[in-house]
Amino acid sequence: MKNLSTILQSISNWHSAGKDTAIATLVQSSGSSPLPVGEMMAISSSFDMVGAVSRGCVESAILETAQQAMQENKAVLTHYGYSNQSAFEVGLTCGGEIDVLIEPVLSSQHSTSFLQEALAKCDLDDPFFWLHPLDENGLGKKILCDATHILYSDEPIEPSFEDAILAHLNQGSPAAIVNLSLERDRITPVFIQAFQAMCRLIIIGAGEISIYLTKMAKILGFKVIVIDPRSMFASTIRFPEADTVLAKWPQDCMKELVLRAPDYLVVISHDEKIDLPALQIGLASDVGYIGLLGSLKTRQSRFDALLEAGWETTDLTRIHAPIGINIHSRKAEEIAVSILAEIIQVTNQA
Known part of the structure; x- marks a missing residue:
């Protein structure tokens, strides 16, 4: 739109x-x-x-x-x-x-x-x-x-x-x-x-990658929501292009968003205390895409925690982890490109 x-x-x-x-x-x-x-x-x-x-x-x-x-x-x-x-x-x-x-x-x-x-x-x-x-x-x-x-x-x-x-x-x-x-x-x-x-991109974590991801996602027409309980990171000064910036824990605000099939959830805080509640709310919703930042070791750690919380292995197949298309990205802006590339790929294959 x-x-x-x-x-x-x-x-x-x-x-x-x-x-x-x-x-x-x-x-x-x-x-x-x-x-x-x-x-x-x-x-x-x-x-x-x-x-x-x-x-x-x-x-x-x-x-x-x-x-x-x-x-x-x-x-x-x-x-x-x-x-x-x-x-x-x-x-x-x-x-x-x-x-x-x-x-x-x-x-x-x-x-x-x-x-x-x-x-x-x-x-x-x-x-x-x-x-x-x-x-x-x-x-x-x-x-x-x-x-x-x-x-x-x-x-x-x-x-x-x-x-x-x-x-x-x-x-x-x-x-x-x-x-x-x-x-x-x-x-x-x-x-x-x-x-x-408009399709919404919900970004969990307000680090450097999220700044570039927000800028690029707005160009593509997404409505961007950034969530991070750390107010020093989650601010409109750091994210002037974002539609909404919430300095809250995911469990305190995500349910009110009512995630829909056209939405995309990107979990990139790299902090288990923030990642896990966001992933669980995403898995309990109809959100069309869930991506998780981290190495294979981080992925296994998060998956083990989710299984322990009662989720089934089949549930975890919804999570794209490590997030993004493998373009050997290292810089924050390169990782943001790889994440959006995967989102575009998933969208166009639907």
């Missing part, structure tokens, strides 16, 4: 400067696509740009098309592929094909309500869906909803459309373009984007 917040805030700032804007969304891809479906970029009428829908392959063409879309106040669905005559000009040489929806968001329109609603959801880290109708009549309409009701629509929505949307969302996670069956046997294609709460 961080990337969306950056894009929407940029649009709001450009509007304040009197600039018109457009949003480009990657709605479909086939073959070798540089970026996943759902990636977005914002463009202003003075050619400012934030975000991307490819690795630079088609952005220049999108910039030009977006200017026309803003001038005409008309959304357009564009297709880019290697077989196009403009392939070399556009630079889509990976062999894939992509469809990009370009929607004008003019500063003179009633875009303020839309931006306020979407930004409010981002600020609250509250999950929501952004619907992009792709039929001729609906192209360019902006609709926001959660799993139970429509939050915003810039035009009235017919009941059959709302019913079809909510019925689809309640079936599970939406994916790319879906065809909704409406009344009178009508079929409407809609691209659905799901914006989930």
Whole structure:
């Protein structure tokens, strides 16, 4: 959700400067696509740009098309592929094909309500869906909803459309373009984007590695929480980028966090009194990743203590220890890189 917040805030700032804007969304891809479906970029009428829908392959063409879309106040669905005559000009040489929806968001329109609603959801880290109708009549309409009701629509929505949307969302996670069956046997294609709460990285231990880990994790869009009972280490002065810094024992604050499957727990205090309660709370939760810093000797010591506390050997298989991908790292910043590399690997393999 961080990337969306950056894009929407940029649009709001450009509007304040009197600039018109457009949003480009990657709605479909086939073959070798540089970026996943759902990636977005914002463009202003003075050619400012934030975000991307490819690795630079088609952005220049999108910039030009977006200017026309803003001038005409008309959304357009564009297709880019290697077989196009403009392939070399556009630079889509990976062999894939992509469809990009370009929607004008003019500063003179009633875009303020839309931006306020979407930004409010981002600020609250509250999950929501952004619907992009792709039929001729609906192209360019902006609709926001959660799993139970429509939050915003810039035009009235017919009941059959709302019913079809909510019925689809309640079936599970939406994916790319879906065809909704409406009344009178009508079929409407809609691209659905799901914006989930930010993944949280809970770091136990506020040593030097944690400082670098926090900086890098924020770049990747994590919400970072640092926990360490030693107040001289756990401070906002040492961790200005962290979302939350708690100078508390893990057992005194972690249960309130309610660890979820999308969360990541990194136990790197290198102190058994801090490590063990954090590991036990992690094992008792649905947290998707648990990593433990230390040598093989440290790992065995922690595992022995956990077994003595009543945990089963099968429970301990959830713990990545020693933490990180083996890149022969020695410096604190190198260890932080190896930890994040493993987290990325686990995430992308899920």
